[in-house]
Amino acid sequence: MASQGSRKRPAHSVAARAAQARETDWPGVRLHIVTGKGGTGKTTVAAALAMALATGGRRTLLAEVEGRQSIARLFDLPPLPYEETRIAVAPGGGELYGLAVDPKAALLDYLEMFYRLGRAGRMLERIGAVDFATTIAPGVRDVLLTGKVYEAVRRRETVKGGRAAPDVERPVYDAVVLDAPPTGRITRFLNVNEEVAGLAKVGPIRNQANSIMTLMRSGQTAVHLVSVLEEMPVQETADAVAELETIGLPVGGVFVNMVRPPFLPPDALEAATQGGLDRSEVLAGLAAAGLGRRSRATGNDTSHAALATALLEEAADHGARVQMEHTERGELLSLGRPVYELPALASGIDLGALYELAGRLGEQGAA
Template sequence: MSDWPRVRLHVVTGKGGTGKSTVAAALALALADEGRTVLLCEVEGRQGIARMFDVDPLPFAERRLATGLPPDDGAGRPGVVHALHIDPESALLEYLALYYKLGRAGRALDKFGVIEFATTIAPGVRDVLLTGKLFEAVERNRRNKGAIHYDAVVLDAPPTGRITQFLGVSDELIGLAKVGPVKSQSETMMTLFRSPRTAVHLVTVLEEMPVQETADGIAELRGARLPVGGVIVNQVRSRDLARAAVGAAGVDTLDEQTLVADLAESGLDVDDALVAGLLHEGREHAERRELEAAQRARVDELGVPVYELPRLPGGVDLGALYELAGALRRQGLA
């Protein structure tokens, strides 16, 4: 069972380098089960989705990307993941066409550079357009005829330090526009972003700076009345060694003679360099495990559901994304 059955919009953020784009892609695959249709969006212009799935750069058009995970019970059929690269210029052109019927006229404005000017002249306009398109994808209505209706939308969002401002940009418009359609639409967007149908998930790794930024991000989101989802701890190292063995390595109390005997019994050529190298690796592993344990304790104190994804030494390809998607589903994020 999913921990978030009411959520339609999953926003995935995190400090740079924590793997938020990978987590967003895996979450979309996990959500696309039992025939459900999911839209995976990106807004930062990096074409990260195209690189992860090894496809051509995405246009401003919803493109079928992959098949989701099959149902756990083997019954039914997997769903489908579509992808969308949202850029502000195309979003403004679509807005003009949908709400003001400026099809050819809008394209003429684009040709003369008016659209680019409008999206860069005022601070926050880009975010308004990006979140506006995101809102439209979640709340499809009769204006966008023939468009696909999605069961869930996953956003590969801006980093943690900017996510509250990004989602709250329409709140600022409400204060500027006292009346009229801009105020009305901004209020409607904020109603969605602050509702139980939205969850902002934060990705971190077990290091001091990303964990601190995650804690700060949760506090900012709560202060802005935006719904905090779960914390996904990414790139978790395996815990194959028992705590006693790790502790012995950390304090240099490993029995060197026992290590030499075990290596010899395994048929390896044992020399001083090999033994010294293994002891050094053991100390480094112990230090890393101690650091991760301390940061994991901080994550547990954040008061939100926590999910873990393993570190994949071979890197992330399409097969690895499905593996991560399965881990997210088993833990209840999807």
């Protein structure tokens, strides 16, 4: 279901592609599906992973299927059209393409590909049949959305070998990253074979679903999960891992996003959590720093005392949070999957931040 604009990219040379090999935890994986609880930064992690996979001269496609134009907003671009569009250049000359998959456009592509409807398909759109089909049959809708990604993974190109070498056929994209629906809906979304079972026993839709599931369950696919170090996202991650394994989908890594380092050394953290920090030392430190001032009415250092109380309370809260994060990190490690950590960036997420996060993922072996 490729759009016309998606076939106009220049081919990379075989030599350049061969020079890009690097160690990764996911050799052979070409479809990286990224899911996570809402609010965990799923799209940011998917974009950083796609950037990391494109580093060093590779070509990667970052696709979304929820109709939110999250990729465009993240890269500060106008809304993406329904065609593969180059959105960034990765470190080392790689290319990152973006695609916002639209179910209506995907259905028209599908009708043209399998039924050669052409203008008749456009007529169906005008009378509302396309909206009806993509709304009343969610299983078919998911086949269309995942089918577009499936086609991008499988699409190939011919690379000219020159005078002394033969032409070589190879995949258009070295990797495809899918910013998928949240963990609460991911199993149903990916299990397209089951979802269309009651709708299409035979025919092109059923065959398409079978082909998609073959790819999904193969060694070319990994379903990665994004979490933060909080109880609900961690539990939802664990539940999603169990559900994905139950239906035979290959679980990838766990990406722990927005990790904040402790502000205190271990001994001080433990003391802060137990309310054992020395108040007199805090007061002395405030005085030495010239913070606060004496009360004109009493001559007492009341502002120092109030500030010290606030700081001790903050330290206790911070210690409790670090302790909780340690526990939740242990829960994620117990899932037995590779775990990658990305820091919380005070400056927010822009293209520069994505480069930084991509570099962190590359260092950890995620790409």
